[in-house]
Amino acid sequence: MVLQSSLKNCLQLSCILRTPKAVFGSTTSGGLIIQSISNDVYQNLAVEDWIHDHMNLENRQVLFLWRNSPAVVIGRHQNPWQECNLRLLRQKNIRLARRRSGGGTVYHDLGNINLTFFTPRKKYERMENLKLVVKALKALRPQLDVRVTDRYDILLDRQYKISGTAAKLGRTAAYHHCTLLCNADKFVLSSVLKSPYKGLKSNATPSVPASVKNLFEEDPSLTCEMLLDAIAEEYATQHQIDHRITLINPADETVLPGINNKTKELQTWDWVYGKTPKFSVNTCFNMVYKDSVLDVKVDMDVKHGRIEVCNIDLPEQWLPPALCSELVKSLTGSKFCPNETTTLATTLLRVCPQDDELHSRWNLLCENMIMLM
């Protein structure tokens, strides 16, 4: 089959990258264990899409191992404004991705490993997969108190979440993926997963916050590599396949034709933000201007990530009403995005009367509006 021989070619390259594991897996059907050489969240999510869409999983199952540089990954039907601190993400240059499976929001960094179990649709069985992971962990460190809950989480010491799960079902195939905290930055995790945005109302899937712990804290001798190897070993044993891991390059079009388009799609604003279910923002804020404090009330409806309806209640005559309505008119239809609002507002300023007082009031209002996004 084409896929196998291409992987073989890829493999010859990857021999240089990571020996001794980089040996081609079994040619017989049954199963395949692959690991991504990339830490780019979009590329790795694209690999999942590719396997789900293009690979024939009838007689084989696939385990995909991957890790990402710092990124926040939200579920298919979630609202990023509700789930994380977007301002902080931008400041720290942490990526935001929306995956195609359901579930809640997670923080990834190189101290977290991701496992994706690909099966035919009929063999979709999340409990089995998680039990496999627990078995692998116990084989590695028998003293670890890890167990699977009925919410498909894995708990350490019965109270700390070390793994979250999500799944995607298609017509003929399905995948179940989960995270596993080995040595992630808990401080960054908790700060980015706390949303500062107020007044949001939506039907998007909410995340259920949980206390987390790293396996490393329980046993400092553990590394991500060890966990990956242990899980791969257990998978290979249970599926009776070669335990060797095949490395895969998510940018290689010859192995994965069409993958770069998938990667690009996952990065588009329309996918990451535009797929947010309809929501509304009803909030107010105080602006301090010279010696007075002003109350501003803002109401917005956001659909497909764009402002459908916008209403700004300002103290009368603080800004010329014509200007206010110009701002509201321009915001309507535009992306609910700080960059878009900044460029929009500053461009509009060019055609306003050239009055320093007016300009500073305008800038103050716009800065506050931008803080909502």
Add this chain to the structure above:
Amino acid sequence: VCIHRVRSCSSIRFIKSKYVCVFDKSALKFSHQQRLFRTSAVSCGQIVQFKLSDIGEGITEVTVKEWYIKEGDSVSQFDSICEVQSDKASVTITSRYDGIIRKLHYNLDEIAYVGKPLVDIEIDSSKGVAPEEDVVETPPMSHEEHTHQEIKGHKTLATPAVRRLAMENNIKLSEVVGTGKDNRILKEDILNYLAKQTGAILPPSPKAEIIPPLPKSETVPAAPKDKARKIPVPVSRPIVFSGKDKTEPITGFHKAMVKTMSAALKIPHFGYCDEIDLTQLVQLREELKPLAQIRGVKLSFMPFFIKAASLGLLQYPILNASLDESCQNVTYKASHNIGVAMDTEQGLIVPNVKNVQVCSVFEIASELNRLQSLGSAGQLGTNDLTGGTFTLSNIGTIGGTYAKPVILPPEVAIGALGKIQVLPRFNGKGEVFKAQIMNVSWSADHRIIDGATMARFSNLWKSYLENPASMLLDLK
């Protein structure tokens, strides 16, 4: 991929062929009145209720999260219909039939039940009835004979759509392994069978992007003697272009630009162009680049252009002014906040370097670096984007020589810089030498700026750049 079917109810099977099957409400009304003649449903096709199939893991209910189609849309088998969610699993529901969506049984965020109808699809009548159960072939018609075989006493089960696909590809159903219930043959079984023949992985969805290359052994080369005899006859085919116009509203930033540019066009522009010999500057920059690098700053030509412009503005302050709306007053701006046009994903944005008149070339370079990285990250703040008094646009990085830039209100002048080209020029001794030539195109507001002023400013700016040492004399 939506396949539009031409609806013609000329099939003999339907008694109601008396009526022209035009799908609009008037047809329905008409047939309601003719009750005596109506013997079956008004619509041409049969409405089938597509039920939500089993999700697995004993799940009985899901939430509808997104509809990919709406009532009235055409769908093909395997097209995505909607996305439902159940307990951390997102499921894509695909259509089982080809037809038209007639009813959505749920709104967004409603709970849908497994085994209950999800959508109503109207099946194209000319294709024959396609009920949820598969059809067991009754005495076949002659052309379908080869697609119906008895294997070990079992009749092969397959829907008419699957049979047609097999027939179109000259496949014997007996040779296909069925993976459906009771070994029925599904569409993906035919596709898999085809895939095995060509040795490629063919995805089940017709929307798939990959076109697997056929192994070389498949292409059978024509025998040479056959080739000699055949003369290719050009077939004239009507050229069909199926592209459609796409209209979308102008929103956000672009809307604001429309306003700005409309206002800009009200300004009477005049242009003035010239060519600058940057040979000495190119050399100077080469020398200074590593020094700036050590200090952590990338040094381009722009900091020099910007500083030279500021020195020029000190002599010709009218170019750094602003005209009020009524054209009654001119305000000479004290700060030289020189804007630099940047091309980003969004479009053209113009952040400015503040107070160039008190900045060194290095400081300008450093500030430019900061603005450029913020610009490409989409994180420029309001302060960086407002307060500009004069603008330079380095369109030459993309290409071009001369341009006709548009003044950005409330400014009164703008310069567009073309690309640096190596061209032959004559020196003082009449010898030809290699010169680094860049073209500049200025535009200015003719209401308050005259040609002479613009020309003199340009000459001064040019002299600073052609002989960079002269900048030292006037640096503050």
